[in-house]
Amino acid sequence: MARGELLGPLEHIILLALVHLDQNAYGMTIRLEIAERTGRDISIGAVYATLERLESKGYVTSSLGAPTAERGGRAKRYFKIEVPGKQALKDAHEAMKQMTRGLKPGWLLR
Amino acid sequence: MKQRALKDRLLSRVFPGPRSEEMLGDLSEESALRFRMGTSVRGWYWSQVFRSILTAAAMSARHGRWLSTAGIATAAYVTAGVVEYLAQMALKNYVDVRPGTVAGALIGLAALAAAGFAAARWQRTASFVMAGIAVLGIVALISIDAGSVPRWYQLTFLFAGPLSSCAGGMLKTRRRSAVRARRWKFPAPRPEMPHKRR
Numbered sequence: 210m211a212r213g214e215l216l217g218p219l220e221h222i223i224l225l226a227l228v229h230l231d232q233n234a235y236g237m238t239i240r241l242e243i244a245e246r247t248g249r250d251i252s253i254g255a256v257y258a259t260l261e262r263l264e265s266k267g268y269v270t271s272s273l274g275a276p277t278a279e280r281g282g283r284a285k286r287y288f289k290i291e292v293p294g295k296q297a298l299k300d301a302h303e304a305m306k307q308m309t310r311g312l313k314p315g316w317l318l319r
Numbered sequence: 320m321k322q323r324a325l326k327d328r329l330l331s332r333v334f335p336g337p338r339s340e341e342m343l344g345d346l347s348e349e350s351a352l353r354f355r356m357g358t359s360v361r362g363w364y365w366s367q368v369f370r371s372i373l374t375a376a377a378m379s380a381r382h383g384r385w386l387s388t389a390g391i392a393t394a395a396y397v398t399a400g401v402v403e404y405l406a407q408m409a410l411k412n413y414v415d416v417r418p419g420t421v422a423g424a425l426i427g428l429a430a431l432a433a434a435g436f437a438a439a440r441w442q443r444t445a446s447f448v449m450a451g452i453a454v455l456g457i458v459a460l461i462s463i464d465a466g467s468v469p470r471w472y473q474l475t476f477l478f479a480g481p482l483s484s485c486a487g488g489m490l491k492t493r494r495r496s497a498v499r500a501r502r503w504k505f506p507a508p509r510p511e512m513p514h515k516r517r
Contacts, residue, residue, distance in 0.1 A: 236345035237352075253342050254334065254371020258378055261338070276344075279351050283344030 268294030435487025446488020
């Protein structure tokens with residue numbers, strides 16, 4: 210298993226949201242996807258701050274869409290998960306699997 | 320409309336560059352969506368702005384930028400005021416702690432020193448920035464309401480207030496250095512990892 214940097218919880222969740230949203234991943238849809246799936250209402254600032262961090266690590270790339278009237282003439286920035294991001298997700302899942310392997314049934318309730 | 324512009328301006332200040340425009344676009348789009356769904360927009364928008372500002376402040380604190388220093392210093396100064404007020408409330412039945420008395424001055428200075436100590440815990444330079452804020456705050460108070468407390472009380476706070484804050488900060492920094500020096504002298508043994516034994 211690769212021993213890269215472990216993902217933070219929000220990084221992990223946002224990368225998974227990008228996988229779910231595929232071509233339609235931008236600030237609002239990412240926020241709503243997370244809220245719908247986890248019940249966590251994350252601020253738009255936290256979403257963008259995390260995306261910026263992921264972009265600087267090379268895990269995601271972004272591109273600008275067309276401006277729309279609904280957004281007050283502002284453009285959307287679409288985000289896409291890249292190969293290193295997918296690898297980081299895979300590593301994180303592998304790490305979780307390894308750490309929970311061998312635990313007795315009902316270990317969370319104890 | 321004016322209020323909306325204020326929220327947007329706040330967000331643009333905290334997240335400069337094109338990202339703030341994209342963020343504002345997302346908020347506008349979600350506002351429209353919420354409006355269509357009949358859910359509240361105004362409170363939600365404000366909460367998004369404030370929480371985003373807090374996120375930016377927390378990030379900045381983590382990376383040691385100027386915003387964190389200013390934020391920590393301001394928070395420490397406000398906390399000093401709250402602590403001073405609570406101490407006055409707790410002690411008012413035993414001693415005269417009203418502003419303008421010696422006990423009142425001592426409590427205020429002690430609160431500033433404690434806040435300076437706490438601020439330096441987060442960031443080394445925050446207690447000095449807090450001293451600057453204290454000078455500004457005291458000058459403002461003196462110019463607004465000069466007659467409510469005696470002159471000696473005003474001058475004590477003007478000079479000893481910032482010094483107390485700096486002293487609290489320096490005490491924390493000295494303690495940190497002493498701990499580091501002790502660690503350097505007696506390094507803690509590294510625990511042996513059982514699964515790495517050969």
